[in-house]
Amino acid sequence: MADERTFVIVGAGLAGAKAAETLRADGFTGKIILIGEETERPYERPPLSKDHLHGKEGAREKAFVREPGWYAEHDVDLRLATRVTHLDISLKKIVLDGVDELHYDKLLLTTGSRVRTLDVPGAQLPGVRYLRTVDESDALLDHLKRAANVVVVGAGWIGLETAAAARHHGAEVTVVELADLPLQRVLGDEVATVYAELHRAHGVTFRFGAKVASFKGSSALESVVLDDGTELPADLAVVGVGIQPNTELAVDGGLAVDNGILVDAGLRTSAPDVYAAGDVVNLDHPLLGRRVRVEHWANALNGGKAAGKALLGEDVTYDRVPYFYSDQYDLGMEYSGYASPGEYDQVVFRGSPAIADGKAPEFIAFWVRDGRVLAGMNANVWDVTDPIQALVRAGHQGRAVDLAKLADPAVPLDKLLD
Structure with a gap:
């Protein structure tokens, strides 16, 4: 008997695309409608600030989740350049572009997030x-190829990856950051210092404890003015001051929202038959024992898959260890876990994090509290994500490890829990 249900996915990014893939792979034969506001088919975002921004051949095309014909071949109704303007959970319908009504049997919100913008004089200057977005990455790559002086506003992951790309293209680079170190809120002082030294070794200048007061120029950007009056020459400024979840549709529908759409471990929202995944969700995380909103690629990838299974009625418990990665110059890293500043009592290093002769180090850092590993980061050390995630999972479950052995490269990581 044919399945006559209609599953609607609002948000045609990585999470939405993976949910649609999972539905078809797991045998759903009903109607799938995948709706996105952009004109491009679903793509992943990491290449936009990494390989593509460095101008590597083929990087742009590799960002797309599937080849152009996949959606039609798998009977996924992909509707691009389409905005969902209203959600009525009582009637189980959405409104497209303020006009067309569409009924759903189950609804998945993967509406993602958008950049935070600076509201200062000159912010609209070319x-x-x-x-x-991929369009913004295209335009930024074109500008980087001819930029002489680049100011990066914000020393988070996007800001630092952009700074590395700008140096790759030969520009002089200054990074403006309100905190005392790059990535300080994410990594804490111990590991944030590594990134400060790394970028300085590649010629980047930092202006810490500083804010942008204005952007100056006649017909295009000429300089960036800081709050202390300092004027930095710039023909390009890249603002990376964070993102915010796209919760407007959820609010319109009356869903519970607080720094994202509130979902339980099964990715269920406060409304019947409405689920959410990816950047936009504030998850009641069963492993971490708290609500978290994770803004990284792996969460969209794995959350989308889990949401597809949840739509099919499977008993889903989404408890993945948070994971992200970054490549800057000759330093590649992977981070697993969750440890905010103030929540750990020490950082244990396996290997030295010092930069020697301008060369990036090889080390693993563990954020520890009471002997429990809360997070781990491997830098230029590979094929250790699984044992690190096992240590993190055990740590959040209350299990401590021997810290001397944790720091000893001679002790295999997978033996620490024996």
Whole structure:
């Protein structure tokens, strides 16, 4: 008997695409409608600030989740350049572009997030750019190829990856950051210092404890003015000051929202038959024992898959260890876990994090509290994600390890829990 249900996915990014893939792979034969506001088919975002921004051949095309014909071949109704303007959970319908009504049997919200913008004089000048979409990455790459002086506003992951790309293209680079170190809120002082030294070794100048007061220029950007009056020459400024979840549709539908759409471990929202996944969700995480909103690629990838199974009625418990990665110059890293500043009592290093002769180090850092590993980061050390995630999972479950052995490279990581 044919399945006559209609599953609607709002948000045609990685999470939405993976949910649609999972539905078909797991045998769903009903109607799937995947709706996105952009004109491009679903793509992944990491290449936009990494390989593509460095100008590597083929990187742009590799960002797309599937080849152009996949959606039609798998009977996925992909509707691009389409905005969902209203959600009525009582009637189980959405409104497209303020006009067309569409009924759903189950609904998945993967509406993602958008960049935070700077509201200062001159912010609309040509040459002030943001990086979130593939179109923005295309335009930024073109500008980087001819930029002489680049100011990066914000020393988070996007800001630092952009700074590395700008140096790759030969520009002089200054990074403006309100905190005392790059990535300080994410990594804490111990590991944030590594990134400060790494970028300085590659010629980047930092202006810490500083804010942008304005952007100056006549017909295009010419300089960036800081709050202390310092004027930095710039023909390109890239603003990377964070993202915010796209919760407007959820609010319109009356869903519970607080720094994202509130979902339980099964990715269920407060409304019947409405699920959410990816950047936009504030998850009641069963492993971490708290609500978290994770803004990284792996969460969209794995959350989308889990949401597809949840739509099919499977008993889903989404408890993945948070994971992200970054490549800057000759330092590649992977981070697993969750440890905010103030929540750990020490960082244990396996290997030295010092930069020697301008060369990036090889080490693993563990954020520890009471002997429990809360997070781990492997830098230029590979094929250790699984044992690190096992240590993190055990740590959040209350199990401590021997810290001397944790720091000893001679002790295999997978033996620490024996």
